[in-house]
Amino acid sequence: MHLLETRNLTVRFGGVTAIDNLSLTVGEGEIRGLIGPNGAGKTTFFNAVSGRYPSSGEIRVRDHVVSGLKPNEIVAQGLARTFQHVTLFKSFSVLKNVMAGCHLRSGYSFWGALLGTPRTRQNEADNERRAREILDFVGLGGLADETAANLPHGLQRAVGIAVALASEPQMLMLDEPCAGMNTAETRSMSDLIRRIRGNGTSIILIEHDMKVIMGICDQITVLNFGTKIAEGSPEEILRNTAVHKAYLGSAADAS
Numbered sequence: 001m002h003l004l005e006t007r008n009l010t011v012r013f014g015g016v017t018a019i020d021n022l023s024l025t026v027g028e029g030e031i032r033g034l035i036g037p038n039g040a041g042k043t044t045f046f047n048a049v050s051g052r053y054p055s056s057g058e059i060r061v062r063d064h065v066v067s068g069l070k071p072n073e074i075v076a077q078g079l080a081r082t083f084q085h086v087t088l089f090k091s092f093s094v095l096k097n098v099m100a101g102c103h104l105r106s107g108y109s110f111w112g113a114l115l116g117t118p119r120t121r122q123n124e125a126d127n128e129r130r131a132r133e134i135l136d137f138v139g140l141g142g143l144a145d146e147t148a149a150n151l152p153h154g155l156q157r158a159v160g161i162a163v164a165l166a167s168e169p170q171m172l173m174l175d176e177p178c179a180g181m182n183t184a185e186t187r188s189m190s191d192l193i194r195r196i197r198g199n200g201t202s203i204i205l206i207e208h209d210m211k212v213i214m215g216i217c218d219q220i221t222v223l224n225f226g227t228k229i230a231e232g233s234p235e236e237i238l239r240n241t242a243v244h245k246a247y248l249g250s251a252a253d254a255s
């Protein structure tokens with residue numbers, strides 16, 4: 001049984017078909033790369049699977065059809081994601097941001113928790129402990145009380161991952177986690193992604209840094225104009241002429 005499966009997934013924006021009849025499967029414990037030129041439909045794929053954009057075709061999680069579910073219901077199915085652009089509560093502490101992620105799992109009211117009603121107080125203590133564990137895991141334990149807005153961009157991305165992990169996902173979808181990072185930051189992000197998989201969470205990784213993709217992915221799916229043009233191991237993708245053409249074509253368009 002596949003953890004995630006799409007069958008003929010299609011997403012249209014007016015005249016643009018951003019995802020075009022895309023069928024793919026991702027297994028348990030896999031790190032799957034999702035690559036392709038700018039505008040290929042990678043982020044749209046995440047938006048469709050995470051319940052943010054309407055789509056046709058079918059999305060299945062562990063063979064259950066989840067098409068049409070709302071974003072919070074998708075999280076409850078074990079799928080979490082991060083965003084290409086950081087989406088933290090900027091004026092909150094790092095800890096509070098991760099605790100907000102815990103609420104997606106526990107189902108307690110986020111606002112009730114902020115106001116500290118008795119019903120939520122025990123739950124709050126549990127969430128705080130859990131949030132601190134997750135921050136330690138992603139290497140941000142020392143920054144728990146820092147205001148999110150004060151962190152450099154790369155660390156805000158890592159907080160975004162901590163928030164997603166707080167829902168205890170079976171699958172984590174990462175949208176360009178290494179964008180704008182230097183070599184050392186990129187290396188520690190790659191390590192983190194491996195450690196997350198080591199804890200039993202599957203990953204779908206959108207990333208333009210090919211060294212990262214080739215270094216950590218088990219399998220890679222390549223999109224161009226919303227269509228799958230190749231799929232295989234890093235070695236197979238490196239040798240694939242259709243992939244080379246897609247990237248060269250987009251480079252020529254950009255110049």
Ligand SMILES: Nc1ncnc2c1ncn2[C@@H]1O[C@H](COP(=O)(O)OP(=O)(O)OP(=O)(O)O)[C@@H](O)[C@H]1O
Nearest residue numbers: 013016018036037038039040041042043044045084
């Ligand atoms: N909300 C939207 N409304 C209209 N068109 C959209 C919307 N989101 C995406 N698109 C279009 O869908 C196509 C795929 O965009 P998408 O953002 O998924 O690409 P991408 O592969 O993530 O690109 P990048 O590598 O630049 O992030 C593009 O043509 C884009 O303009």
Ligand SMILES: [Mg+2]
Nearest residue numbers: 042043044084
């Ligand atoms: Mg994108």
